[in-house]
Amino acid sequence: MAEDHVILFVGSVTHAMRAQQLLRQAGIPCQLVRNRRDLERFGCGYGLVLTQEADRAQRLIQEAGIQVKAREEGGRRDDLS
Numbered sequence: 001m002a003e004d005h006v007i008l009f010v011g012s013v014t015h016a017m018r019a020q021q022l023l024r025q026a027g028i029p030c031q032l033v034r035n036r037r038d039l040e041r042f043g044c045g046y047g048l049v050l051t052q053e054a055d056r057a058q059r060l061i062q063e064a065g066i067q068v069k070a071r072e073e074g075g076r077r078d079d080l081s
Contacts, residue, residue: 004051006072009047016046017032018064018066019064023050023060028050028056028057032049033046034046047072
């Protein structure tokens, strides 16, 4: 995984898959990953790793009605729920 990345956490694998498809259609590459155990409070355990356009990606996901529960960037995690 790249050093400079952002992980957007969502509440379910279904939401993660929908978000991944949405971002790919928008030309934003992302990777679906399983969350670490210490992050299970953010849902069933999935997030999207982005190496570019993370702010745009987050906005697109939220505009599609998918709640971004947390964001991790540079080792810092922000709870958004």
